[in-house]
Amino acid sequence: MSMQFELFAACQPGLEPLLTAELQALGVAPRPLAGGVAFRGDMQLAQRCCLWLGTASHVLLRLCEMPCRALGELQRKAAQLPWRSWLRPAVPVRLHATSRGSRVYHTDAIVERLEQAIANAFGAPVRSPAAGDEAFATVHARFRDDVCMLSVDVTTTPLHRRGYRLDGRKAPLREDLAHALVLASGWTADLALLDPFCGSGTIAIEAAALGLGLPPGRLRPPPGEHLALFDADGWAQVRDFAPQPLPLQIAASDRDEGAVAATRDNAERAGVAAQLDLRHAAISDQPWLGAGDHPARGVVVTNPPFGRRIGGKNPLLPLYQTLGARIEALGDGWRAAILAHDVRLARRTALPLRAAFTTRHGGLSITALVTDPGAGTATDDTATTGT
Ligand SMILES: C[S@@+](CC[C@H](N)C(=O)[O-])C[C@H]1O[C@@H](n2cnc3c(N)ncnc32)[C@H](O)[C@@H]1O
Structure with a gap:
């Protein structure tokens, strides 16, 4: 043994x-x-x-x-x-x-x-x-x-450095946190997924890899190869994986053209570009969030701008209110997972959010807020903490 x-x-x-x-x-x-x-x-x-x-x-x-x-x-x-x-x-x-x-x-x-x-x-x-x-x-x-x-x-460089994100754009989300948000959202490959603030595409890319059954560490060097403990035969047995070529419905968009280009490049390196419906669009023009067609069942998984408080009124308030209204308009088949620094601001979406986990990112406390299937639209008082 x-x-x-x-x-x-x-x-x-x-x-x-x-x-x-x-x-x-x-x-x-x-x-x-x-x-x-x-x-x-x-x-x-x-x-x-x-x-x-x-x-x-x-x-x-x-x-x-x-x-x-x-x-x-x-x-x-x-x-x-x-x-x-x-x-x-x-x-x-x-x-x-x-x-x-x-x-x-x-x-x-x-x-x-x-x-x-x-x-x-x-x-x-x-x-x-x-x-x-x-x-x-x-x-x-x-x-x-x-x-x-x-x-x-055994890891040397942190595992969240997957190797696909060479262009991080502004405020990129760590890959492990994007992965955690997708898991906490309850998304499964039979549901659609939308990130309308995709930045460098981390959430959509992590979801696509999960949906296809691709291991997060697939682009990294063999783990532990720098050690005498390295098990070369054992690694040969575990390194192969069989992707499931499922048709996924994953949409990502951002109002910043450079962010969309970065998402495309990152997704190509990650081997999931074909799975993403990628658009250059502000949230107000996001096709699934407008009056047009959208899948019947899905999850909006996103990391909107955190912003900084200026005086008493948060300038991002209208953006969060628009996000909430658009998600609600998607209908009962949709859920949401929103990563927020300011939980009170996220609650202004008027979605029935509950805190799934709280962690730290870039020196800030951040909370993953999720809705449950069929939870209605009244806000939930469990998610009252935050700055
Ligand atoms: C916190 S970043 C998202 C980071 C992303 N999760 C990543 O891993 O790179 C927020 C993104 O929202 C985008 N954004 C801000 N306002 C927007 C709007 N009104 N419509 C669409 N995108 C917007 C910004 O361009 C930025 O890329």
């Missing part, structure tokens, strides 16, 4: 329930914690998670756990560790230490002792990653109550 490890999928705070559900869908028994989800498995499972998880940002693998009450003890024990079966020679290493409730609390000294042990194991000084270097190993040393836990990041 392959070696089993304690694994941890980290996510943005607030996304833990969605990540838990994603792990369950992969057949894993998850243990949700603050900031992520713990589970057990081998390197192949860690690699599969890097490929398939849409809401995780990193996958960490616990290397060892050892009682440690002094720097000398750390030095002695670190010298015995099987660094050569964990790390590859000549691959740069970034060491990161934290300490709480422990006699060993000097994090720079922890890093120095571990660096020394790794250097001795490989017979060469540890090289730190250079700027722009994407192939390196990150080792985390976490001291808690005199126990040292060493973990290695």
Whole structure:
């Protein structure tokens, strides 16, 4: 049997329930914690998670756990560790230490002792990653109550950097948050999806990939290939996937022509351009939101401009009121998921919104507000927090 490890999928705070559900869908028994989800498995499972998880940002693998009450003890024990079966020679290493409730609390000294042990194991000084270097190993040393836990990041660069979004335009949404919003919206591939404020297209692209059964990590390098732990055979078994060529109804538009061009380029890189009905249009001219035809059942999943408050009146108020009225006019077959910084402003859509999750983005607190199927149009008082 392959070696089993304690694994941890980290996510943005607030996304833990969605990540838990994603792990369950992969057949894993998850243990949700603050900031992520713990589970057990081998390197192949860690690699599969890097490929398939849409809401995780990193996958960490616990290397060892050892009682440690002094720097000398750390030095002695670190010298015995099987660094050569964990790390590859000549691959740069970034060491990161934290300490709480422990006699060993000097994090720079922890890093120095571990660096020394790794250097001795490989017979060469540890090289730190250079700027722009994407192939390196990150080792985390976490001291808690005199126990040292060493973990290695299987992911290296955060998983939300999918590789398709080279043009982010203004205020692009992180791919993991766009993924989370689509999941929280309850959208399924048999429903239409519309993002009338598409910007660089992240929401529509994440939805299209989900609908086609494309793994979020498909454009990234093989996970963990910078480690000696890399399971090449295991990766060969999990890296192949069979897309489901479903006809999807996904529309995206923006009033900014450059944003529409960026969405097109990003969608092409993501391999989903053929799935998007992409238009250059302000919300007032969005074909599905006008008097013309639109699919009978769908979800508006969107991240409207957050804006900043100026004095007492928010200049975005008319935009949110228009958005609400247009969504309501779509009829009972439609729902909405709106990512908002100012929840009170989002409530001015007059849609029956409830908070699905709250997290942080670009230094701001943001809340995903969703309507439930057939919930009517009266606003719900659960979504009253916000700035
Ligand atoms: C917060 S950004 C959306 C970011 C997007 N989710 C992404 O991942 O890049 C809001 C977008 O709304 C667009 N926008 C603002 N007012 C609009 C309007 N009246 N009609 C259509 N688009 C509008 C802006 O051009 C901007 O691209």
